[in-house]
Amino acid sequence: xxxxxxxxxxxxxxxxxxxxxxxxxxxxxxxxxxxxxxxxxxxxxxxxxxxxxxxxxxxxxxxxxxxxxxxxxxxxxxxxxxxxxxxxxxxxxxxxxxxxxxxxxxx
Amino acid sequence: xxxxxxxxxxxxxxxxxxxxxxxxxxxxxxxxxxxxxxxxxxxxxxxxxxxxxxxxxxxxxxxxxxxxxxxxxxxxxxxxxxxxxxxxxxxxxxxxxxxxxxxxxxxxxxxxxxxxxxxxxxxxxxxxxxxxxxxxxxxxxxxxxxxxxxxxxxxxxxxxxxxxxxxxxxxxxxxxxxxxxxxxxxxxxxxxxxxxxxxxxxxxxxxxxxxxxxxxxxxxxxxxxxxxxxxxxxxxxxxxxxxxxxxxxxxxxxxxxxxxxxxxxxxxxxxxxxxxxxxxxxxxxxxxxxxxxxxxxxxxxxxxxxxxxxxxxxxxxxxxxxxxxxxxxxxxxxxxxxxxxxxxxxxxxxxxxxxxxxxxxxxxxxxxxxxxxxxxxxxxxxxxxxxxxxxxxxxxxxxxxxxxxxxxxxxxxxxxxxxxxxxxxxxxxxxxxxxxxxxxxxxxxxxxxxxxxxxxxxxxxxxxxxxxxxxxxxxxxxxxxxxxxxxxxxxxxxxxxxxxxxxxxxxxxx
Numbered sequence: 001x002x003x004x005x006x007x008x009x010x011x012x013x014x015x016x017x018x019x020x021x022x023x024x025x026x027x028x029x030x031x032x033x034x035x036x037x038x039x040x041x042x043x044x045x046x047x048x049x050x051x052x053x054x055x056x057x058x059x060x061x062x063x064x065x066x067x068x069x070x071x072x073x074x075x076x077x078x079x080x081x082x083x084x085x086x087x088x089x090x091x092x093x094x095x096x097x098x099x100x101x102x103x104x105x106x107x
Numbered sequence: 108x109x110x111x112x113x114x115x116x117x118x119x120x121x122x123x124x125x126x127x128x129x130x131x132x133x134x135x136x137x138x139x140x141x142x143x144x145x146x147x148x149x150x151x152x153x154x155x156x157x158x159x160x161x162x163x164x165x166x167x168x169x170x171x172x173x174x175x176x177x178x179x180x181x182x183x184x185x186x187x188x189x190x191x192x193x194x195x196x197x198x199x200x201x202x203x204x205x206x207x208x209x210x211x212x213x214x215x216x217x218x219x220x221x222x223x224x225x226x227x228x229x230x231x232x233x234x235x236x237x238x239x240x241x242x243x244x245x246x247x248x249x250x251x252x253x254x255x256x257x258x259x260x261x262x263x264x265x266x267x268x269x270x271x272x273x274x275x276x277x278x279x280x281x282x283x284x285x286x287x288x289x290x291x292x293x294x295x296x297x298x299x300x301x302x303x304x305x306x307x308x309x310x311x312x313x314x315x316x317x318x319x320x321x322x323x324x325x326x327x328x329x330x331x332x333x334x335x336x337x338x339x340x341x342x343x344x345x346x347x348x349x350x351x352x353x354x355x356x357x358x359x360x361x362x363x364x365x366x367x368x369x370x371x372x373x374x375x376x377x378x379x380x381x382x383x384x385x386x387x388x389x390x391x392x393x394x395x396x397x398x399x400x401x402x403x404x405x406x407x408x409x410x411x412x413x414x415x416x417x418x419x420x421x422x423x424x425x426x427x428x429x430x431x432x433x434x435x436x437x438x439x440x441x442x443x444x445x446x447x448x449x450x451x452x453x454x455x456x457x458x459x460x461x462x463x464x465x466x467x468x469x470x471x472x473x474x475x476x477x478x479x480x481x482x483x484x485x486x487x488x489x490x491x492x493x494x495x496x497x498x499x500x501x502x503x504x505x506x507x508x509x510x511x512x513x514x515x516x517x518x519x520x521x522x523x524x525x526x527x528x529x530x531x532x533x534x535x536x537x538x539x540x541x542x543x544x545x546x547x548x549x550x551x552x553x554x555x556x557x558x559x560x561x562x563x564x565x566x567x568x569x570x571x572x573x574x575x576x577x578x579x580x581x582x583x584x585x586x587x588x589x590x591x592x593x594x595x596x597x598x599x600x601x602x603x604x605x606x607x608x609x610x611x612x613x614x615x616x617x
Contacts, residue, residue, distance in 0.1 A: 030154070030158065031158070031161070045185075045186065045187025045188075045191050045192065046158065046185050046186045046187060047155060047186035047187035047188075047191065047192035048187055048191060048192050050151050050154045050155050050158070050192070051142075051151050051192065051193075053154070054147045054150050054151050054154065055147065058146075058147055069161070073117045073118050073119060073157045073160050073161065074157075075157070075161070076154070
């Protein structure tokens, strides 16, 4: 069994949470989100982000506006919605309880 | 040397060489294939294309440079293989949280009912509280009772998910609401600075009260549920017994057997069964619903009952419609009326200018198992149900010097001939000899027993000043049509001698 698979699974589950966290701090472009994730050692391929962002937007957790860019086509500037904020709060509670549960099992 | 192709990516023109073009096309196609049927698939593809364009711009400085295979490969590296992208897709996730009514325990003053309602409706809590107070005053305090009911029934939002469900989807926040909210928050913060301890005490106090009432409320609910059950079961048994089973001994309303009744009242027996079923639906379904409510209160099962309730209501409406139609059918059998007066007989008054009226037969309200419907009675004779009608006795002033007695018969039918046929079937026995009139208390019907609003009246015309001596308690047998008569008995005096007055009314004499 490859630990990489399990790691990837874990990362997958948490990706949504991370995106919401990043946007909670400030609005961002998709590329900025990716950079932040990479800086934090959250390894992810860029392309995987787009379906996820679109789904989150369709679910009402994110919203975006178009911003002109000198470097190319206009880009989507993502922001967290109020519903997204609440959803994030719930995720945070889940995350905390999950960590606590795992710690309890460890000890 | 290679061919170049001009391609539009994300709205920008790029020059790709053949290899680069093929690679990019393959890449995009495998993505498109997967997202072709997805709801937001187009958006995702266009996002990726825009990103590709962006990356290409970054790599290539000038407009005339050609995009080569290694550029495309590098970009695919950054973006990821199609398999990787598709793999990352979350399974059907529902981000929507349906809105439910909870009590907001964090924002409570009493039970958090107003706060919970405010969260559900998306209104500021202060507004809901003010409105509720107004409502309480306007409803004379019934609103207070309603508040307590809500307090017991509506659950507290404890888990984070419940709290989310409490607030649900965002309502479009207008500026006005926002400013009200901000103001409210300011006030709340001021209070918070001053009274965090007070709030805690209030909370714990109400928690205790609440636990007590919750327990109490549950007991009350169960008791009410039992009561509903008792009432509904009794009623349903009675209804079934009444409609379908003759001689059902156990039930309180035991005397009435519609099962026997209906063939008399309705022409055709095929309709009568439908009538009985419809009657059961109309009478029984309200009690079935009561039974259901009672069970739900006691057992508290989670089954969604709205379908059951809906279908029961439909059946009930069906029953009502049926009964209405069947009743309407019956009306035509009563549309024509026939009246007949028999030949006049005379009585010869006695020496002291009196006539005597005697009645044969028992009193009308017999205690046995007869069904009395107005002026007719259904009774059992030799195993058959027969219709017996109460005779009426009426007095008028005679303008001749003689006592004139005539019998008036009335009946109804589908047409005049039938009405008259029905009338002829009214049997009544009476006799007169000298000054005595012998009357039977009731008339019967010959032939098939069918009710057609038959009536029988004995009309006695008495000259003014003549005395009339009636049998004691004759009014319990015949239906006597004289106002004075009943008024007199209401005054609890008893006499049997009457005299015909000037106005055509009998007056009592001691």
